[in-house]
Every structure is written in structure tokens, then in C-alpha cells.
Amino acid sequence: MPVVLIAAISVTATACQSSSGKDSAGSDARDVPSAAPAAADYNPTPYDKIKDGGTYTTVGTFDDQGNPFNVNATLTASRVWAWYNADAITYSPTGKVQYNPDYYSDVKVSVEGGNQKVTLTINPKAVFNDGTPIDWTAIKATWKANNGSDKAYAASSTDGYDHITSVEKGTNAKQAVITFKGVNASWSSLFTTFLHPKAATVDNFDKAYVKKAHPEWGAGPYTIGTWDTHSGNITFVRNPKWWGKRGKLDRRVYVNLESTAAVNAFKNGQLDYVSAVDAESLKQVKGLKGTEIRSGGSPFEYSLYFNTKSPVLADNDVRRAVQESIDRTQIAKIRFQGLDYKEPLPGSAVLYSFQKGYEDNVSAVLKYAPDDAKKALDAAGWKPGGDGIRVKNGKKLEVGYTLLGDDPLDKATAGAFAAMLKPVGISLVIKKADEADFSNILSERKFDLFLSGNRSMDPFGARYLCDFYCSDRASNITGAGSPALDKEIRATTKIADLDQQAAAVNKVERKALQEYALLPLFSGPSTYGVKQGLANVGATIFYNPLPETVGWEK
Known part of the structure; x- marks a missing residue:
């Protein structure tokens, strides 16, 4: 389970409030660090310093596909799985x-x-x-x-x-x-x-874990207490068949709530931990009695995915024009507004700027150039219409953008994309969908443009180039690529030395990015509001604490 997909609203990048009041992404480019931060912040606590008993409650639910090895599984599935299956x-x-x-x-x-x-x-x-x-x-x-x-x-x-x-x-x-x-x-x-x-x-x-759990096939310190298909809530309890260290908690609870309701539930004491998804939610949880803000580096990356099988985006020239029209610095400014946080724009789908071997492959193949985009569309036969929207063969250049849920930050991001594309002559049609439709939208490619993230579950990102770019992979949700490129990508997986492999991967990724089907946008830190005393929970980067070590300090 190297990389798992997440909806844009799940773990949106945030950081601590700026004391100066300036928004960080709007600062001079020279102020931007060369690498994103790689600090962890999760109150690491030894097992014997954690008390027996208590409940730990967060937002979450079961996924359509609960088998984390399946192509349709997301981050939710991996997290739920880890509470009642082996963490070896x-x-x-x-x-x-x-x-x-x-x-x-x-x-x-x-x-x-x-x-x-x-x-x-x-x-x-x-x-x-x-x-x-x-x-x-x-x-x-x-x-x-x-x-x-x-x-x-x-x-x-x-x-x-x-x-x-x-x-x-x-x-x-x-x-x-x-x-x-x-x-x-x-x-x-x-x-x-x-x-x-x-x-x-x-x-x-493929089918046994679809909206179902199989605790009998699981193992570990916890097993399923209740799995409520009506509410979507899940409770884990101690597993009497466990042979290792006893789980410290009496219960681990996931409550099924929309992301916008989570902050209020945390403020009301219903949750012990919440992702602070933007400056507003961070402001609401910061300073709450008995609350800590834990913020650190992030193994997340959010990208704009282009469905190359959709009629309007089948043309490489159109995809490139869309990418050249998007000011990624402006998108970062929107995402990090009011936050004291800076990072370089991401340059790879597989490696992070704080990792050895990372190179900025995106900048090597793409620049923000709306004037070039206009020329390319002219040459491809898309002529400006009376209303400024381009037309070819009587058809307007309209591109769909699928927006999940009702998060204000995601709405603002969609609006920014529309505003950037309009002067080039591209109409962005925003189509709303429920958060619950996330897996279905991806597995059935029901989108033109879609903003989604990935969380790396291990540090070996260079190994997973194929998951993003191979044309014969279901995990490549853009559908881009070619058999010739697949061959070059697969050759990198045979390189034993990790440094040599990263160098080869960077070279091939630059070719893959010229399909203009995936545009890395931002990572951001991981920031959470956490009840004081909660141990081994927070911004952990590549670390996933064992379930038996999660609990409340003595």
C-alpha cells in the first residue's frame, strides 16, 4: 500500500496562524524555502506511561472498498484496516x-x-x-x-x-x-x-470488503465492536484473541461526519482530534481549553487530475493550455491564506522536497504562461467566440471541474481555477458532488478535472512511478501514457540502488509530465487540534503508531 488517494477536503494543508498577519504564499519568491518542513509533532509517549482505559474518537467511516490492497481503496480504508488487521x-x-x-x-x-x-x-x-x-x-x-x-x-x-x-x-x-x-x-x-x-x-x-468488515480474517490488539452501515460509525474494542501487548484504549471510535461539521464536534467535546483544514478552522480550535495544536511535515500531495478519456481533454494541446493557464503560486496563496507556512511548489508526484533524490520535474517541463496557452489553442483551431470562450467545429471549449462537498476553501480554489482559465478562452463548468461519491468518481472516471491528494504510506516514493503514469494501471486515474513510456517507467523499478533509481525516476517523470495529465499543486503541513494528553497522535510523516500504543497519558 505505497500511496493512497484522498479527497481534497480530507486532510487539507494547514499550519499555525501567522503572528504578522501577512499571508505567507504571497511573500517574495526569495522567501520560499528550498524544501518543505520535515518535523514530526505527535506527543511520542512510551507504552508504560499511557494509562489503561479511555476512548479515542475521531471523524471517519468505512469506505466503499475496505481492502487497502484494492485499486478502489482510499486513505480511509487503510486507516480503518490498521485498527483490526496486522501492522507488521x-x-x-x-x-x-x-x-x-x-x-x-x-x-x-x-x-x-x-x-x-x-x-x-x-x-x-x-x-x-x-x-x-x-x-x-x-x-x-x-x-x-x-x-x-x-x-x-x-x-x-x-x-x-x-x-x-x-x-x-x-x-x-x-x-x-x-x-x-x-x-x-x-x-x-x-x-x-x-x-x-x-x-x-x-x-x-474485490468484493468481500465492499461496505463490509471481516473481523474473523483480521488480527491485532483490537477488533470490531460495532460496524453500523446505517450511520457509518465504527467502534473498535480490545481483541480477546490478541497475543501481544494489550491495547491501552477501551474503545476506538470513528464518527461519520462531513468535514465541515468536524470542527464543531471537536469544540463540543465529541471528538478528541480534528484536522484543522484551513485558517478559519484552526482559529476555532486554537486556544480552546485543553487543546493542543500539533503541526508538522506532510507526506501528502494534492494534484489536479485530467481525464484524458473525456472528449474535451483527449487533446494534449488543450491539457497543456489548461496547465499553462494555472498560476500554482496563486493556488498555494489561497490554500495557505492567513497561515504562517511556506513551501516550494511541488515538483514531483512521487518524491517530496524534503527527501533525498528529489528534483523539481514540473518546473523542468512547464511554466505559468497564459499567453503561450492562447497561441497553442489558436494553432489547434480553437478560435475565440463572441463571449470570449473559444469554439471549434461549433463546440465551445468547456471543461468540467468536479467539486466535492461544501468546504469553503475548496469552493475558493475552484473559483480561482475558473478565473484563471476564462481569459485564455476556456470555460470551467463546476459540477458539485457529495464527499461520499469520491471513490465512485475516481473508479468510473466521472470527471474532466478533479483535485485530489495522495498520502505516501512509506518513504520509497520513487518505486511507485507506475501507479501515477503507466497507461495500463487502474491507479493511473488520468488514463494518460503509452506502452513505450510504460517500458521506461518499469525499467526504473529494476534499479537496486535507491539513489540511482531516484535519478532515473526524475528523468522519466519529466517525460510523463509532458502528457500534461497531472499537475502537482501543493502539500502543506499536517495540522491537527488534539485534546491534551492524547499520546502518539498527530503529525507523524511516515510513522503510523501501532494501535496498542495510542491512548491517554497517565
Whole structure:
């Protein structure tokens, strides 16, 4: 689960209020830092300093697709999954690999004849909730479902899994021996969690978790208490079958609320944690009695996606003209208005400016140039009409923009796009949709332009170029690309050295960006209002704290 999609309104970038009153993005370009901040802020607290008991409540609900390995799963699915399934490998905030001994009691990596071998020894006590031992067959089943050999599986990403040549039983059933073709430095991202063998059949992989949970196929310190399909609320309780450290909380609760209602629910004491989605919501939670603001670096990136299968955006010239007409600096100014936060404009879909190997690939292929956009549209036969909107073959140059929910910041962003495109002769038609339609809009490509984000679940972003740009990938929601480009992209996944791989990825991404189907816009920090005393929760970058370590300080 390398990268997961999120709606624009889910975790919008915010930061602490500016004391000067100036809005940061409008400042001189020379003031912009060369890299985004990479600090974490989550009240790290040792297990023995957390009290037993209590409830932790946030906004959230189950997703249409609850299997995080499935192409239609989003960040919500990954977060809910982690509360009742294995969290076998996690990462530190900066991306250092951490093995969870409750699942993998020993991990050995070796290279023989140029091919990597990973031996996972599974904790003898590890068992799924239905009594099935967690053993090598779960690792094999996860590999089979995700390696791309059977196209009936709608897998989110086959990268890495497709370089495994075998998963075999080791000295006993509690040992899995994974053999790769070549070397895979980021193999850990493939088995951070795993599927119950029953969940890994084609039918169950694609359909069993659609608006349903399967706690019997899960494992971990918590299991499902209530899963209310009517309200969308979920409660997790301690799992009596858990063999590891006891979960500190009595209950973990997700309440299904629209994002705009979340801040009021937090102020009323109904929630323990809320994403401060803009300057206004931050103002409302800042200074509340018993509340802390936790803000840090962000493994999120928000991009504008172009549906290349829609009639109006099938033309590369039109897509390029749209991108050249968008002033990304102005969009950042809108998103960060009233916030003491600065970042460089993002230059890649896969690496962040605070990571080693990052290069600004967007600036290498695109500049803000509305006059060039006009010339390109003239040359492509789109002539200005009487009302200023261009026309070709009797058809107006109208592009749809799908706006989710009623968030004021998202409305302002949509309005800014419309205002930028109008002088070039492009009419932006804003189409409203419910937040609940997010998965459906993406999976069925029901959009022309769509603003959405991604959260990187591990630090190996260069490995996932194909997810964004390969023409034969369902995860490439733009539908852009070509078999020739796919080949170049896939060649980068075979490079074992991470530095060399990043250099190759930057080169290929510059070609992919010339499809003009994806435009990185902003990242921003992660900022949250959190009740005082809540431990191991907040801005964690690449770190996902184990569920049993989340709770309230003694």
C-alpha cells in the first residue's frame, strides 16, 4: 500500500496562524524555502506511561472498498484496516524500517547470485481471529493477489510484487522465504500488512470488503465492536484473541461526519482530534481549553487530475493550455491564506522536497504562461467566440471541474481555477458532488478535472512511478501514457540502488509530465487540534503508531 488517494477536503494543508498577519504564499519568491518542513509533532509517549482505559474518537467511516490492497481503496480504508488487521512493518517519521515482533519475530535479508532473498520468521503465537495460524501461506496469498499475474484481481499496485519469483515455506510453516528477481531495497513496503488466505481469493479480494468488515480474517490488539452501515460509525474494542501487548484504549471510535461539521464536534467535546483544514478552522480550535495544536511535515500531495478519456481533454494541446493557464503560486496563496507556512511548489508526484533524490520535474517541463496557452489553442483551431470562450467545429471549449462537498476553501480554489482559465478562452463548468461519491468518481472516471491528494504510506516514493503514469494501471486515474513510456517507467523499478533509481525516476517523470495529465499543486503541513494528553497522535510523516500504543497519558 505505497500511496493512497484522498479527497481534497480530507486532510487539507494547514499550519499555525501567522503572528504578522501577512499571508505567507504571497511573500517574495526569495522567501520560499528550498524544501518543505520535515518535523514530526505527535506527543511520542512510551507504552508504560499511557494509562489503561479511555476512548479515542475521531471523524471517519468505512469506505466503499475496505481492502487497502484494492485499486478502489482510499486513505480511509487503510486507516480503518490498521485498527483490526496486522501492522507488521511500520516506519519512523523519517522513514526508517521498524519490524513488529508480534508478527515478524525475525527478518533476514540476503543476496545470492544477484537475487535477493527475504526470510520472514512469523511469531509462533500469531493467529487470525478465526483460529487460522498466521504463517507463510498468508504471505504467499498476499503476493499472489498483488503480483499482476491474474488480471482478475483489481490490485492497487503490482510494483515490487511482480519482481518476486517465489514465496515458499521455510524450516516450518511459520517461516516464509521470499525470492526476488534482482534486488529490491524497498521490499518492506510490500508486507507491512497481509491478507488472510480466504480474503485473497479473486472474489473476496474485490468484493468481500465492499461496505463490509471481516473481523474473523483480521488480527491485532483490537477488533470490531460495532460496524453500523446505517450511520457509518465504527467502534473498535480490545481483541480477546490478541497475543501481544494489550491495547491501552477501551474503545476506538470513528464518527461519520462531513468535514465541515468536524470542527464543531471537536469544540463540543465529541471528538478528541480534528484536522484543522484551513485558517478559519484552526482559529476555532486554537486556544480552546485543553487543546493542543500539533503541526508538522506532510507526506501528502494534492494534484489536479485530467481525464484524458473525456472528449474535451483527449487533446494534449488543450491539457497543456489548461496547465499553462494555472498560476500554482496563486493556488498555494489561497490554500495557505492567513497561515504562517511556506513551501516550494511541488515538483514531483512521487518524491517530496524534503527527501533525498528529489528534483523539481514540473518546473523542468512547464511554466505559468497564459499567453503561450492562447497561441497553442489558436494553432489547434480553437478560435475565440463572441463571449470570449473559444469554439471549434461549433463546440465551445468547456471543461468540467468536479467539486466535492461544501468546504469553503475548496469552493475558493475552484473559483480561482475558473478565473484563471476564462481569459485564455476556456470555460470551467463546476459540477458539485457529495464527499461520499469520491471513490465512485475516481473508479468510473466521472470527471474532466478533479483535485485530489495522495498520502505516501512509506518513504520509497520513487518505486511507485507506475501507479501515477503507466497507461495500463487502474491507479493511473488520468488514463494518460503509452506502452513505450510504460517500458521506461518499469525499467526504473529494476534499479537496486535507491539513489540511482531516484535519478532515473526524475528523468522519466519529466517525460510523463509532458502528457500534461497531472499537475502537482501543493502539500502543506499536517495540522491537527488534539485534546491534551492524547499520546502518539498527530503529525507523524511516515510513522503510523501501532494501535496498542495510542491512548491517554497517565
